[in-house]
Amino acid sequence: MMTYQTLIVTHPTSDNGICNHQVATITLNRPEVRNAFNQDTIAEITRAFTELGAIPEIRAIVLAANGASFCAGADLNWMKSMADYTPEENRADAGQLAAMLHAIYHCPKPVIARVQGDCYAGGLGLVAACDIVVAAEAAHFCLSEVRIGLIPATISPYVIKAMGESAARRYFITAERFSAASAHRLGLVHEVVTPEALDETVSALLKAVLSASPSAVADAKRLVRDVAGQPLSVELIAATVEGIAQSRASEQGREGVRAFLEKRKPSWLQ
Numbered sequence: 161m162m163t164y165q166t167l168i169v170t171h172p173t174s175d176n177g178i179c180n181h182q183v184a185t186i187t188l189n190r191p192e193v194r195n196a197f198n199q200d201t202i203a204e205i206t207r208a209f210t211e212l213g214a215i216p217e218i219r220a221i222v223l224a225a226n227g228a229s230f231c232a233g234a235d236l237n238w239m240k241s242m243a244d245y246t247p248e249e250n251r252a253d254a255g256q257l258a259a260m261l262h263a264i265y266h267c268p269k270p271v272i273a274r275v276q277g278d279c280y281a282g283g284l285g286l287v288a289a290c291d292i293v294v295a296a297e298a299a300h301f302c303l304s305e306v307r308i309g310l311i312p313a314t315i316s317p318y319v320i321k322a323m324g325e326s327a328a329r330r331y332f333i334t335a336e337r338f339s340a341a342s343a344h345r346l347g348l349v350h351e352v353v354t355p356e357a358l359d360e361t362v363s364a365l366l367k368a369v370l371s372a373s374p375s376a377v378a379d380a381k382r383l384v385r386d387v388a389g390q391p392l393s394v395e396l397i398a399a400t401v402e403g404i405a406q407s408r409a410s411e412q413g414r415e416g417v418r419a420f421l422e423k424r425k426p427s428w429l430q
Contacts, residue, residue: 273292
């Protein structure tokens with residue numbers, strides 16, 4: 161496991177304090193700049209999700225943050241350096257951000273965002289790329305890019321998937337700040353709780369994930385990604401038929417059904 165300068169990463173070889181040894185936690189750890197990210201943070205998040213996603217013992221990943229804010233988007237000093245970038249340098253830089261979001265969204269493990277504070281701009285992209293989002297009731301969200309003459313282009317595929325085209329159109333062009341309750345109503349956030357209930361809620365979700373078949377959870381995550389937005393075509397129906405056939409024939413599929421019929425715990429819970 162590599163070392164990190166801008167993150168705290170815990171994994172099955174250490175106690176992460178949230179659930180058990182099957183859960184890894186990636187914590188943004190630049191509270192002095194509201195966990196704004198720069199090129200180092202982006203590279204570390206990408207590497208962390210890639211590395212942790214490949215460890216068989218890890219069943220779920222929590223994305224959290226230290227300090228009052230979850231993530232304020234891009235670091236101001238990093239943004240200053242971009243002012244003199246060439247078009248090629250800007251494309252390369254945006255490509256690194258895109259790779260980070262791709263690593264989160266395509267991580268084979270379920271990813272739960274624990275949002276304890278405000279989440280702005282690119283930080284909202286981080287959240288949108290996660291599978292489940294739990295937010296403190298006082299947290300606020302904002303897609304602030306147009307205020308400084310930019311657009312949320314790189315994060316847009318994830319944000320639009322999470323909150324829908326109509327809501328994205330509004331908040332992309334107004335840069336309004338909106339509450340956790342509004343984010344919940346839009347579908348960006350799944351649970352809104354008091355700050356004191358954050359860990360309890362995340363732990364309950366982790367318990368649900370860990371009670372299920374690890375291979376089925378990974379396949380179910382991929383299923384949503386593959387089916388969402390597709391037309392109800394003959395090809396899609398055929399793909400879903402093949403999907404359930406393979407699931408039934410899989411080792412964990414057979415074990416799960418046998419355990420259910422025999423009224424015992426499946427092997428992954430023993």
